[in-house]
Amino acid sequence: xxxxxxxxxxxxxxxxxxxxxxxxxxxxxxxxxxxxxxxxxxxxxxxxxxxxxxxxxxxxxxxxxxxxxxxxxxxxxxxxxxxxxxxxxxxxxxxxxxxxxxxxxxxxxxxxxxxxxxxxxxxxxxxxxxxxxxxxxxxxxxxxxxxxxxxxxxxxxxxxxxxxxxxxxxxxxxxxxxxxxxxxxxxxxxxxxxxxxxxxxxxxxxxxxxxxxxxxxxxxxxxxxxxxxxxxxxxxxxxxxxxxxxxxxxxxxxxxxxxxxxxxxxxxxxxxxxxxxxxxxxxxxxxxxxxxxxxxxxxxxxxxxxxxxxxxxxxxxxxxxxxxxxxxxxxxxxxxxxxxxxxxxxxxxxxxxxxxxxxxxxxxxxxxxxxxxxxxxxxxxxxxxxxxxxxxxxxxxx
Amino acid sequence: xxxxxxxxxxxxxxxxxxxxxxxxxxxxxxxxxxxxxxxxxxxxxxxxxxxxxxxxxxxxxxxxxxxxxxxxxxxxxxxxxxxxxxxxxxxxxxxxxxxxxxxxxxxxxxxxxxxxxxxxxxxxxxxxxxxxxxxxxxxxxxxxxxxxxxxxxxxxxxxxxxxxxxxxxxxxxxxxxxxxxxxxxxxxxxxxxxxxxxxxxxxxxxxxxxxxxxxxxxxxxxxxxxxxxxxxxxxxxxxxxxxxxxxxxxxxxxxxxxxxxxxxxxxxxxxxxxxxxxxxxxxxxxxxxxxxxxxxxxxxxxxxxxxxxxxxxxxxxxxxxxxxxxxxxxxxxxxxxxxxxxxxxxxxxxxxxxxxxxxxxxx
Ligand SMILES: Nc1ncnc2c1ncn2[C@@H]1O[C@H](COP(=O)(O)OP(=O)(O)OP(=O)(O)O)[C@@H](O)[C@H]1O
Ligand SMILES: [Mg+2]
Numbered sequence: 214x215x216x217x218x219x220x221x222x223x224x225x226x227x228x229x230x231x232x233x234x235x236x237x238x239x240x241x242x243x244x245x246x247x248x249x250x251x252x253x254x255x256x257x258x259x260x261x262x263x264x265x266x267x268x269x270x271x272x273x274x275x276x277x278x279x280x281x282x283x284x285x286x287x288x289x290x291x292x293x294x295x296x297x298x299x300x301x302x303x304x305x306x307x308x309x310x311x312x313x314x315x316x317x318x319x320x321x322x323x324x325x326x327x328x329x330x331x332x333x334x335x336x337x338x339x340x341x342x343x344x345x346x347x348x349x350x351x352x353x354x355x356x357x358x359x360x361x362x363x364x365x366x367x368x369x370x371x372x373x374x375x376x377x378x379x380x381x382x383x384x385x386x387x388x389x390x391x392x393x394x395x396x397x398x399x400x401x402x403x404x405x406x407x408x409x410x411x412x413x414x415x416x417x418x419x420x421x422x423x424x425x426x427x428x429x430x431x432x433x434x435x436x437x438x439x440x441x442x443x444x445x446x447x448x449x450x451x452x453x454x455x456x457x458x459x460x461x462x463x464x465x466x467x468x469x470x471x472x473x474x475x476x477x478x479x480x481x482x483x484x485x486x487x488x489x490x491x492x493x494x495x496x497x498x499x500x501x502x503x504x505x506x507x508x509x510x511x512x513x514x515x516x517x518x519x520x521x522x523x524x525x526x527x528x529x530x531x532x533x534x535x536x537x538x539x540x541x542x543x544x545x546x547x548x549x550x551x552x553x554x555x556x557x558x559x560x561x562x563x564x565x566x567x568x569x570x571x572x573x574x575x576x577x578x579x580x581x582x583x584x585x586x587x588x589x590x591x592x593x594x595x596x597x598x599x600x601x602x603x604x605x606x607x608x609x610x611x
Numbered sequence: 612x613x614x615x616x617x618x619x620x621x622x623x624x625x626x627x628x629x630x631x632x633x634x635x636x637x638x639x640x641x642x643x644x645x646x647x648x649x650x651x652x653x654x655x656x657x658x659x660x661x662x663x664x665x666x667x668x669x670x671x672x673x674x675x676x677x678x679x680x681x682x683x684x685x686x687x688x689x690x691x692x693x694x695x696x697x698x699x700x701x702x703x704x705x706x707x708x709x710x711x712x713x714x715x716x717x718x719x720x721x722x723x724x725x726x727x728x729x730x731x732x733x734x735x736x737x738x739x740x741x742x743x744x745x746x747x748x749x750x751x752x753x754x755x756x757x758x759x760x761x762x763x764x765x766x767x768x769x770x771x772x773x774x775x776x777x778x779x780x781x782x783x784x785x786x787x788x789x790x791x792x793x794x795x796x797x798x799x800x801x802x803x804x805x806x807x808x809x810x811x812x813x814x815x816x817x818x819x820x821x822x823x824x825x826x827x828x829x830x831x832x833x834x835x836x837x838x839x840x841x842x843x844x845x846x847x848x849x850x851x852x853x854x855x856x857x858x859x860x861x862x863x864x865x866x867x868x869x870x871x872x873x874x875x876x877x878x879x880x881x882x883x884x885x886x887x888x889x890x891x892x893x894x895x896x897x898x899x900x901x902x903x904x905x906x907x908x909x910x911x912x913x914x915x916x917x918x919x920x921x922x923x924x925x926x927x928x929x930x931x932x933x934x935x936x937x938x939x940x941x942x943x944x945x946x947x948x949x950x951x952x953x954x955x956x957x958x959x960x961x962x963x964x965x966x967x968x969x970x971x972x973x974x
Contacts, residue, residue, distance in 0.1 A: 218744060225741045229727065236729040236770070445723025449786070453687050453742040454714040594778075 226463025248479040271308040271326040276333040285334040292371040418483035419570035420543030427509045430470030434513035435526040492577030505566035508590045511597025518608035562593045640667035642826040646695035656703045657683040658848035672841030673830040681830035682851040718787030728772030743790035756870040757785040777808040797829035834939035865937035872935040873907045
């Protein structure tokens with residue numbers, strides 16, 4: 214039995230699987246819908262500063278003022294409102310005390326609170342720092358971050374404002390633009406390693422692509438084989454004088470085609486709908502996806518061999534998929550995780566595929582910059598395939 | 612009845628022990644030879660030391676109730692499951708060691724239909740044909756010819772998912788013929804078909820056997836089917852072959868044992884009457900077909916008279932009496948002491964296969 218018939222039988226099986234897929238309207242719909250949903254959901258699930266609006270915040274102004282000085286808290290609130298009027302970020306409700314804010318948060322009436330201390334004006338006038346307390350809902354860490362960012366911006370705005378007024382008061386010839394330049398002669402901006410805007414979509418698009426393609430092979434292969442085993446059609450292939458390998462090879466080919474199709478869809482959506490810029494080589498991106506598939510096939514085949522029916526296969530799949538999704542840096546950077554989680558994540562091939570793809574897509578890296586990732590993916594693939602082939606051959610004739 | 616009967620049975624399927632027997636088998640040609648073929652599933656012995664030979668060009672039937680081990684035997688011969696113990700050869704090739712050679716010789720009609728619903732009739736046949744490396748031009752012609760043989764030419768480009776059970780089963784049968792196998796394994800080929808389609812499939816099987824000299828092994832739980840199709844029949848129960856011979860010889864077992872099978876039509880049949888007949892010494896079993904008909908299996912020379920007398924004594928009005936020739940059903944009953952249908956009925960609620968049947972097929 215030569216290589217030639219192995220290839221031709223595999224192609225035949227792949228052709229058959231793809232025909233079945235394309236005749237299945239529901240499956241086709243899911244195939245297109247999944248990437249779209251994933252992209253949209255992931256993109257909006259994790260708020261960037263601009264995407265949040267109308268956060269309800271309780272405002273407690275305990276400032277007692279100081280002599281005849283203008284109330285600093287009033288200026289702060291004015292600055293807050295100015296910012297709010299352009300971004301609609303918060304809706305403020307006034308409250309009287311910390312305790313009231315706490316109970317409001319517990320009752321779910323507000324999502325956070327800002328408390329201006331009673332000596333706020335006094336402190337500022339006497340050259341000390343004014344105290345502002347942010348009360349946050351501990352169950353919503355995102356919100357606390359958001360409030361801090363907003364408040365920082367407001368305070369900065371307010372400082373600039375005050376200074377600007379002082380400068381203008383000194384010399385009426387200076388208009389508002391000039392006064393800004395005098396007060397704040399430099400602007401600090403964060404710059405990435407590459408030029409351009411960088412959104413959360415840029416971060417997740419490579420991860421989602423890697424995940425979709427690799428998962429489709431890892432889950433699709435056992436699902437397809439165990440389904441055929443149950444329906445009985447697998448016997449039709451097994452009773453033919455073909456190399457048992459052509460069954461996995463053919464099915465892998467079909468699943469890879471399906472996965473690559475979805476991956477491409479994500480790429481297209483990311484670029485045209487979510488404004489992601491691709492800086493690396495497109496061919497390298499696809500080559501990386503294929504390598505990812507190779508590194509995962511073995512695992513899929515091993516699961517196929519051990520799972521006797523479709524249900525078991527699906528269960529095993531779920532158990533493997535979730536940790537992998539969460540730990541491979543697809544949605545959150547792995548650097549944020551505690552060290553022990555990071556070491557698990559370093560054992561997952563998806564992590565390397567995601568990292569490599571991200572480097573290529575976002576940073577425009579070339580092959581020489583991702584050699585570690587490539588080596589790990591190839592190594593994992595070779596080891597898993599070496600284990601999988603004999604295991605599969607044994608399992609097919611029980 | 613047992614000691615004597617076992618001897619007759621065992622003689623008929625014993626392995627060739629003498630040189631002459633061996634030569635005769637070689638001359639006539641043996642297609643399948645199984646020796647103590649055994650399959651155990653976690654302690655349950657599905658097939659229990661089964662040994663038989665199938666000659667070239669023969670139609671051999673495995674007849675047995677649900678769960679007897681027919682499918683398991685076929686699957687082992689088809690190289691889909693490995694035997695736990697024992698060996699078998701097909702065309703001289705060992706089903707374990709030379710499995711790929713065996714696969715080239717056989718065609719399998721499985722219990723489940725091996726067809727992809729979303730592919731058309733032609734696409735399905737093309738797919739499987741290409742797995743057997745049938746050259747493209749030859750395959751094209753063969754597909755047309757096979758579809759014509761089972762009158763499905765008009766459905767060539769329709770998806771198999773839209774077919775009726777009868778059409779699917781016909782597809783299932785011709786799929787096994789794509790590689791023109793020397794040996795055809797048929798697992799319940801008429802399962803779920805109406806009488807008309809069953810007859811068609813049986814005719815088709817006979818035709819293949821006659822015209823292509825294809826050796827056929829088929830399983831069935833239908834006595835009529837085995838009777839009509841098979842040159843020789845192996846009766847299998849609880850994984851063991853309990854009798855093996857031609858249909859005629861198996862029936863002789865029953866008549867030779869001086870058994871009478873009577874069908875009586877009694878106008879005023881009562882349960883009392885039935886139990887009375889049942890209690891007669893010469894009667895083996897009574898089965899009631901409907902409110903007026905009963906079927907009586909009895910032993911001994913006087914049995915006919917005894918039964919008629921006892922019915923008359925009860926003032927039964929006998930409308931008709933038929934002295935039936937023994938059928939395979941009677942053979943089964945005679946050998947196992949229980950009826951095929953009985954056993955099947957009792958077994959139905961039990962799920963025999965762990966996995967669910969995806970396509971429901973009427974039995
Ligand atoms: N894969 C399996 N795992 C465990 N037990 C099995 C398996 N396949 C068959 N069996 C058991 O082996 C016995 C024989 O089953 P088999 O399918 O060979 O019977 P059969 O004669 O074909 O019956 P039927 O007429 O219902 O098709 C049954 O008791 C069944 O439960
Ligand atoms: Mg069966």
